[in-house]
Amino acid sequence: MVTLPQRAVPAILKLTGRNKVFWDREAAEQRVEDRVLRPRSFAPPKRLRAEVSITREEIRGWPVYTITPRAAEGEPQGNTVFVHGGGWVSEIAAQHWRLAAGIAAESATTVTVPIYPLVPLGTAEQVVPGVASLVRDSVDRGVETRLFGDSAGGQIALSAALQLRDAGVVLPRTVLLSPALDLTWSNPGIDLVQPSDPWLARPGGRHFSELWRDALEVTDPRVSPLHGDFAGLGPLSVFIGTRDILNPDTQLLLQAAETAGVEVDFYEREGEVHVYALLPTAWGRQDRQRIIEALRSSA
Numbered sequence: 001m002v003t004l005p006q007r008a009v010p011a012i013l014k015l016t017g018r019n020k021v022f023w024d025r026e027a028a029e030q031r032v033e034d035r036v037l038r039p040r041s042f043a044p045p046k047r048l049r050a051e052v053s054i055t056r057e058e059i060r061g062w063p064v065y066t067i068t069p070r071a072a073e074g075e076p077q078g079n080t081v082f083v084h085g086g087g088w089v090s091e092i093a094a095q096h097w098r099l100a101a102g103i104a105a106e107s108a109t110t111v112t113v114p115i116y117p118l119v120p121l122g123t124a125e126q127v128v129p130g131v132a133s134l135v136r137d138s139v140d141r142g143v144e145t146r147l148f149g150d151s152a153g154g155q156i157a158l159s160a161a162l163q164l165r166d167a168g169v170v171l172p173r174t175v176l177l178s179p180a181l182d183l184t185w186s187n188p189g190i191d192l193v194q195p196s197d198p199w200l201a202r203p204g205g206r207h208f209s210e211l212w213r214d215a216l217e218v219t220d221p222r223v224s225p226l227h228g229d230f231a232g233l234g235p236l237s238v239f240i241g242t243r244d245i246l247n248p249d250t251q252l253l254l255q256a257a258e259t260a261g262v263e264v265d266f267y268e269r270e271g272e273v274h275v276y277a278l279l280p281t282a283w284g285r286q287d288r289q290r291i292i293e294a295l296r297s298s299a
Helices: 008-016 026-037 095-108 124-140 152-165 189-194 202-213 246-259 282-294
Strands: 053-057 063-069 079-083 110-114 145-148 174-177 238-241 263-268
Touching: 053 095, 053 189, 063 095, 079 095, 079 124, 079 152, 095 110, 095 282, 110 124, 124 145, 124 152, 145 152, 174 282, 189 246, 202 246, 238 246, 238 282, 246 263, 263 282
Parallel strands: 079 110, 079 145, 145 174, 174 238, 238 263
Antiparallel strands: 053 063, 063 110
8 A cells, every 4th residue: 555755745735725724714615515515425435445345224304324343253343433534515525434443353353433414504502512422322232432533524523522411421441632722712823833734724713613613602611621620521532644734733632631630642643634544645544553452352
């Protein structure tokens, strides 16, 4: 499998135009309109790992996929609820499916993948409790359950973990890759990182955030989990690159969690971009394995 040099990734992002919807608010508005008129497929690729099987069901009106390892001895150990990123506006991508299949195959765990509604139809007020309910369903079956989310999915995952904690459910681990944590976009550190970030920027990010929060205050923990109380939260694993404008908020998350007595495994990768662990770079491959290990059941 080809490994991209780290220095090639920013050029590829710019050449493919993947950064335009974040740098240009009008492009962000057009992206939302286009996704409403022409929804993208969320189906898994026809060819994933041979070591897993996939089923689909409808739960509370959402399509929910379950990835199960074929080669596990006895019953799979544990479950991971996998919340995909995409700026709250884009469907799950092939890279997400490959990582979800890798978690199932290599951790001998099932992986639950909810296809949650996107903006402008889906909002934080409905999606965060929906994800929390899926986790609660798994826990109520006696299954050790963990949460994973990247980017926008990282926001949803951490917000759901806080909501579950409030309901008395403390997860054994929540894993976050380049999570969106504070949708006020007010951290002054963003201005320092922005010149080196080839992907994300405030104009599009703010537009998507406004649609996502809808009627909720932007500082509501269902929208911006960085504004929540972390006391009593289960352990976290956080992965972030230095060329990512979400990096400054992850530093605040680290401080807040440690002050609250929460165990945090923090991985900061020099020169890496947003959601780098989904990309075919050397650090990406290495930290995908760390993510898989963090989601392995202790049962």
